[in-house]
Amino acid sequence: MDSQIKVFFAGQIQEGCDPQQVRQNLAKLHQVSLEKIEALFSGKRRVVKIVNDYAAAQKIQQVYTDAGAVCTIEPPPPEENDSVTVAEESLETEPERKGSEQEQTGADALAPNLFVSDFLETPEVKFEVLTYRSLAGSDNLAVANMIHKAQHSGVRLKQVRITLHNSEVILEAGALHFQQGNITIESKIGGVGGFFKKAVSKKLTDESAFKPTYRGSGEIYLEPGFGHFILLPLEDEEIVADKGMFLACQSSVEVGVATQKGLATGLLGGEGFFQTKLSGKGICVLQSPVPVKEIIKVSLNDDTLQVDGNFALLRKGNVEFTVKGATKSLIGSMTSGEGLLQTFHGTGEVWLAPTQSVYEQLALSGIGGMAGSEKGSGTRTK
16 A cells, blocks of 8 residues: 555646536536635646555546546556656667647647646637746846745736637737737738827827737737736627736727826826726637636616725726716715725626735835724825
């Protein structure tokens, strides 16, 4: 009988499985809520079970496999150890042998430690969030130290891959990292008038005016980063997103500009006069300042939501955005300590990122700067 055989899970989902369905399967398996099961998908390897024999470990592994997840066993079963030994010996005697690993294409060939943490697809296009399990390090000690701290904190490098099948997508200018396949790039200007219109739009919105269209068949990789990506399907609807969130979308989605109503809202709302508007039907890729699991989605039914700070990420439906005082009078608002509040009224949904201000404050002054602070989040609407 063996001892201390560990079954690990690092959030990896089997190819072709629905990430949300896998989460539901595991939540049912462990008899916990979806919120609690989300911790298993942080990218950090977690011990699912410690057993004393391989039969028990493989049984647990099979249960996870049936749920659509991928588990690993350490140390691996004896037959796996034997196969590894044979492979290593063969590589020494046949250095030019061409096996399946060398014939792989896409993310698996570029980085073996990549796994798909989320995806959405249609017959024409597939959007995937690729997550690096770890980074090997750098020859720069300072960079290596930062990588170590990020790894220890559960922060993972991520990258979006878009696979086109004779279709097209729209990207934010500068979002491309590299591409492979028969893909052409077109930047639609619309003549001299269109050029100046887009240039003015860029000046007002602080967003890229010229969003190129990528057309054809192949793979597109967006710039990697330690941030958070949201794959959002639109079903003949419209959303208004915070500036800088948009990264890519299917060409069936129209990318436009939403203008704030009223001078006070534009000047004092904290969002500027213009935001990004996405409308139509298709998949969008957004980048979020906080993990998806920390976003609170507030549903409104002819209701009002008031927010003290700039942490409303997007809104959808028939929701109007304005700025109002915390009290009925200007003096009352000034003396209440709350000032002006972002106000959302109507029927629809508003996405909030309450932890965004916490991370911003930590970046500015660390943990000590938050202890007993009387100044609030530091992101108050002015």
